[in-house]
Amino acid sequence: MALLAFNDVHALYGRARILNGVTFAVDRGERVALVGRNGVGKTTVVNTLCGMTRIAQGQIAVNGRVMKDLRGYIAAQNGIAVVMQGRGILPSLTVEENLLLGTATRRPGPWSLDKVQALFPILRERRSSPGLALSGGQQQMLAIGRALMANPDLLILDEPSEGLAPVIVDELAALLVKLGEDGIGILLIEQNISLIHRVAQRFYVLSKGAVAESGSLHDVSRDELKRHIAI
């Protein structure tokens, strides 16, 4: 049973149709990349899951259960944590307060404040600093740490490499692989070919609001993936 499954999902922003029958699935502990050029609907996939766009047709299922109520907080309560594009650090809260907000769902699991701070020691050192006082890489760690505080089954990351130095992207890749090996499903929405190749096991290429290609990352070279993305 897939952890998250989009089945022929058509989604609208107002009257504009953005998704035209998206179908994909992520299994428990699996690392999947959703790739595509700007404007093909990658972020809309996340927004649809969180109830920000209207579904005209199709279904979204979490753990085999069709989601009928797609208000923003329902996805989180079903074990899906989202690290949004731009990281979404809450500016008036400290680093620690940002982390503690991640416990909204009170889901049991291995992740706690101590464990997240052990993974990212800088978040402990700077726990009293405003979240926005961190560097870009540290903010990304804060966003991921906050998502982990929810003890998610699935972690969705939207363009996590945006604005990060290559060395930090390398560390991010290692972290995401480790989280996947620990059993957390990863849905990586990215354009950074290097990060995709190092993290994901499978990929879906989104084009014009629908899945145009899919397959295993083991079977495609970086150049082929680049060509896929250029569809």
Added chain:
Amino acid sequence: MSTIAHGAAATVRRKPLAGAALFVTTAVALAVGVALPWLVPTKIAMSLLAQAMFDALLATSVGFLILQNGRVSFGQAAFFGLGGYSVGVLIARHWVAPEVAVLIAIILPTLVAFLLGLVIARITGVAHAMLTLAVGQAFYEVVFRWRELAKGDDGMSFNLPRHLFGLSASGLQDPAVMMVLAWTILVLVLFALALFARSRIGQIAAAIRDNEERARFLGYSTMLPRALVYAIAAFIAAIAGVLSACYNGYIAPQMFHWSVSGFALIMAIIGGAKFIIGPAIGAVVLFYIKDYAGQFAEYWPAIVGIILVVVTLTMPRGVVGLAATLWKMRGR
């Protein structure tokens, strides 16, 4: 994660008035309140200060909405008036015991605001401001036209009972007693709001204000915290309304008028709506400017307008914001 983990490690305290400092400041403020009758020279000055405290409570209510919900209200006078009218009408008509009247006068506006908050809290920007204005003016129109309730636009006087909560109620119309009582209530309200801001629900409310979408993605329903902030703000406005009505022994539709809400908003802006204490400081400053200007100029609202323009242009974070900036710069 070595590179990320070993960035600049300077720890910055974000909230200057934390923990013990908050308790000490509150205790000192309460002690000042007790000493006020010896510090304030005349009955008139005491009366003015008591009324300034009513304004400070109402402005704090408006400022709290801005601070915790990021919403501007032009209708907070609705809860001020509802508090005042509830206590006035219930006591005048002897429908319930005076103590119950006071409790109803505070709880009713709080409940109304919570229910309203569930509906209007999701609406943002100008539409939200206009909705609050409409709600406030709807209350105004009702009490203005409903003569059987409290004599319509004439307003209604009422006598306080001899005792309230076992104490002599006549003190509520004594400037010295009301000055100390209103000061004490204001200090306790500010203290409670500071604790609220540090509480988990306060942080959730701040998160929702910062980025509602982000808060929802984290798993929070944003409607209830927003409605709760509305209810708390109304609770404070209702207390101000009850104190004002009891002190004056008089209620009138003007308590609901949008201009009362507008002045409270101006007070909050002048004081600094991004600080819990800002609106209260703004209210006291503006109250005395209003009083002083009123002695010399028929068109004193124009003076208030000029002050608002100057403060907005030169002190975008208000008087308290300016003081905070100067405090930070003192050692440089």
